[in-house]
Amino acid sequence: xxxxxxxxxxxxxxxxxxxxxxxxxxxxxxxxxxxxxxxxxxxxxxxxxxxxxxxxxxxxxxxxxxxxxxxxx
Numbered sequence: 626x627x628x629x630x631x632x633x634x635x636x637x638x639x640x641x642x643x644x645x646x647x648x649x650x651x652x653x654x655x656x657x658x659x660x661x662x663x664x665x666x667x668x669x670x671x672x673x674x675x676x677x678x679x680x681x682x683x684x685x686x687x688x689x690x691x692x693x694x695x696x697x698x
Contacts, residue, residue, distance in 0.1 A: 639656075640653065
């Protein structure tokens with residue numbers, strides 16, 4: 626959250642220092658593209674993390690089932 630706010634205010638500083646309308650548009654475009662890249666990166670990391678949690682949960686459930694089955698057999 627802190628890094629997001631820091632990046633936002635850095636972008637505002639760059640935007641405020643633009644010397645022309647075209648430069649301001651380019652800066653805004655760069656900011657939007659960078660935010661999109663960050664979003665995609667975070668979504669990918671979240672998906673990988675959730676996938677690992679599901680796999681670990683399934684493995685734990687399978688291990689527990691095996692233990693119960695072994696004790697009852």
